[in-house]
Amino acid sequence: MTRIPTPVTRLLGTDLPVVQAGMSWASSSPALPLAVSRAGGLGVVAAGPMRLDDLARTLDDMTNGTHRPWAVNLPLYRAGADEVIELLLDRRPPVLIASQGGPRRYLQQFHDIGTTCLHVVAGTEHARKAAEAGVDGLVVVGAEAGGHPPPTMVTTQILVRAIVTAVPGTPVVASGGIADGAGLAAMLALGAGAAQFGTRFLASHEATVHPDYKAAVVRAxxxxxxxxxxxxxxxxxxxxxxxxxxxxxxxxxxxxxxxxxxxxxxxxxxxxxxxxxxxxxxxAGQSAGLVDAIMPAAAIVNRIVTEYREAIRTLPRVEGG
Known part of the structure; x- marks a missing residue:
């Protein structure tokens, strides 16, 4: 298995610094996250729109379907969030990615069962507070992202660099506007330890959204x-x-x-x-314009790795003193 070791892959136990975003409906089932985790990245179940019984079955499928790390994304504002937290504490996902709320609400409970906790942030102030609360890492979402971009509309490049500087030593996953291996290389150069890919995985065979939705992403x-x-x-x-x-x-x-x-x-x-x-x-994010085909999720992961290799191979080398 190809490996690209970074602080985030060491934290999560993955081979690759590739995180599939938790996307309502698209990854609110085991198909996409299982495929990504089996390929060496971090597959993420989107719990946001899921009923408890559906989520329970999906968590069981994830546990039985792979020995590799996987995650659940939980928007803390969703109806019934406390019941979802209780279910997750019972099922013990390897990784929790929480958003839309403060980490103190859940952090100690999940640390007590050995779950690695990442928190989604969109500004330096929230990043500092989450780091001080004791989260294991941050997912930093910039303006290019689909779904819910930051209200400040600061771009991913600027936001990632600012947060990496503001909370040194805290592993960071960069998200927003990243669709290929060159984007991954750029985020690692900024100091992130991984990149999160959302729109790219919308256009996958395993994403459980309507074919017309996928086609619209590819056309964009x-x-x-x-x-x-x-x-x-x-x-x-x-x-x-x-x-x-x-x-x-x-x-x-x-x-x-x-x-x-x-x-x-x-x-x-x-x-x-x-x-x-x-x-x-x-x-969908602005990176839809960089997505050119609907592919199997594992092939997308492999393509990102190939593109990453090519991107770093062609970077100019420093010469002289």
Whole structure:
């Protein structure tokens, strides 16, 4: 097995510094995370939209399906989060990636059962607080990311470098706008120990989203995403009729209740499960423009490694003093 050892791979026990993002519906089942973990990366189950019984079955499938490390992503704001935490404490996932809340809510309980805990952050202040609370590592999400980018819209390159400098010694996973091995090399050069790939794995055979969603990602250019939902929880999604409507309402300074109705009238579920790529929330990052094919997840991991090798091979060497 090929290995690229970094502080993050040593922390997680993976062979490669490749983390598959926890994506609602796309990895809310064992298929994608199992494939990524078996290929040497870290597969991540997205617990956000899952019912408890479905999550329990998926956790059992992960435990029985691989001896390699895997993770669960838990948005702490989701309904029934406390019940999900109890289930996870019973099933003991190797890694927990928590977001949308403070780490003190869960950290000691999971450390007590031996789970490695990463916390998602989008700014230096939150990064410092999470590190001081004792998290094992950070997932740093920049503005290019699909789904929920940081409200400050600071790019991944700047944010990763700032946080690596602010919390030296804390392992960092960089996320947002990374789709290939060159992007991985760039993030490692900035001081991160791994890169998280979301949109790239949306276009995988194992991602459990509608084929039309995957096709929309592959068709997209780098400027085909929009950020909408100001004051409502900004998302980045592929441009469509939904984002056009939201953009018009925001540009005209429409009343918040009018915008909320339009925002809540479209859902990620409609796009992911039913293939409504016209009016649904087709969440994806700017890196969609770098995705050129739907591939098996293991082949994506292998391609990232090949591209990484080529990227570092072609870097100019220092000459002289």
């Amino acid at each position: 250019a780098i400027d085909d995403t929009r950020t909408v939902g100001n004051g409502l929880g900004v998302i980045r999604a592929l441009a469509n009729d939904f984002t056009d409507r939201m953009g018009e309402l925001e540009a005209s300074a429409a009343d918040i209740d009018v915008r909320r109705k339009a925002f809540q009238g479209s859902t990620l579920r409609d796009a992911a499960l039913h293939g409504d790529v016209t009016d649904g929330k087709v969440e």
